[in-house]
Amino acid sequence: MHRSNYLTVTSNDHGLDILHIDNPYASASIALFGGHVLTFTPKHDGRPRLWMSEQAILDGSKPIRGGIPICWPWFGPHPSETGAPQHGYLRTLQWQLIQSSDTQTGTELLLEPSYTQASWFTSPCSVKLKVLVGCYLEVSLITRNGSQNPVQIGAALHSYLHVDDIHQVQIDGLTGVFIDKTADANIAQTPESYGIDAETDRVHLCRINDVSVRTHQLTQRLTQQGHDSVVIWNPWREKSQSMQDMADDGYLTMLCVEAAVTQGLTLEPGEQHSLTQSIY
Numbered sequence: 001m002h003r004s005n006y007l008t009v010t011s012n013d014h015g016l017d018i019l020h021i022d023n024p025y026a027s028a029s030i031a032l033f034g035g036h037v038l039t040f041t042p043k044h045d046g047r048p049r050l051w052m053s054e055q056a057i058l059d060g061s062k063p064i065r066g067g068i069p070i071c072w073p074w075f076g077p078h079p080s081e082t083g084a085p086q087h088g089y090l091r092t093l094q095w096q097l098i099q100s101s102d103t104q105t106g107t108e109l110l111l112e113p114s115y116t117q118a119s120w121f122t123s124p125c126s127v128k129l130k131v132l133v134g135c136y137l138e139v140s141l142i143t144r145n146g147s148q149n150p151v152q153i154g155a156a157l158h159s160y161l162h163v164d165d166i167h168q169v170q171i172d173g174l175t176g177v178f179i180d181k182t183a184d185a186n187i188a189q190t191p192e193s194y195g196i197d198a199e200t201d202r203v204h205l206c207r208i209n210d211v212s213v214r215t216h217q218l219t220q221r222l223t224q225q226g227h228d229s230v231v232i233w234n235p236w237r238e239k240s241q242s243m244q245d246m247a248d249d250g251y252l253t254m255l256c257v258e259a260a261v262t263q264g265l266t267l268e269p270g271e272q273h274s275l276t277q278s279i280y
């Protein structure tokens with residue numbers, strides 16, 4: 001196995017293994033629990049791009065609130081099984097590091113979950129997560145259908161962006177309609193001037209590749225591929241207060257911009273699909 005010169009591995013107080021990358025371009029950390037990118041800070045401006053909850057539970061008992069949770073093989077609640085976990089089960093599995101190497105664009109890591117089949121999803125699919133830590137962060141979730149039959153999946157790279165002040169946020173690049181999960185899944189039109197001033201949970205039904213989140217201090221550009229939706233989520237005050245792993249005012253400095261497959265993607269036998277998001 002190749003190993004990056006810029007990689008170190010530590011354990012946190014609860015025994016979770018954390019990969020740390022500190023290369024000429026950026027620093028980043030990834031928990032093997034969930035294959036979960038926790039932090040990413042490019043060195044050209046030193047500004048952390050990802051938000052992590054002050055009250056995130058980092059002991060392996062719950063999904064981690066912040067960074068980039070991996071949702072697979074469904075997004076949101078399971079379509080029929082009420083006992084199945086929200087957003088699938090990969091975000092609470094132990095993952096392994098398969099490979100790491102240094103390239104001209106940064107450090108590349110390849111991870112895979114310890115298993116992919118569960119009672120709610122018995123198809124033999126393989127999953128890998130490719131992470132590039134460079135001037136920008138690129139995360140690709142790669143699914144391969146290893147069965148003899150077509151398989152349907154959903155997925156998301158559920159990225160929590162750090163923003164200086166949610167009241168300043170303007171989202172650029174999204175157009176078309178969205179499903180408003182805060183209003184009985186009504187269909188609504190994306191506003192031209194897109195700010196956030198209340199609980200927001202919107203599934204934008206679009207394959208738009210380029211989205212930006214602007215505040216006075218920073219414009220964060222995100223690109224997506226392999227998605228059928230972009231999800232925008234901020235729980236706002238009341239929901240933040242009700243969440244054990246979020247500070248009451250946590251909503252003020254975060255915004256989720258998620259590259260997602262929410263409409264069901266069919267993979268033919270042997271077919272591979274990549275869901276990719278880059279954060280600049």
Ligand SMILES: O=P(O)(O)OC[C@H]1O[C@H](O)[C@H](O)[C@@H](O)[C@@H]1O
Pocket residue numbers: 063076086087181201202231232233256258
């Ligand atoms: O609390 P979680 O299971 O991590 O989900 C957090 C959020 O994820 C997505 O953005 C969904 O659209 C929301 O409905 C959900 O509340």
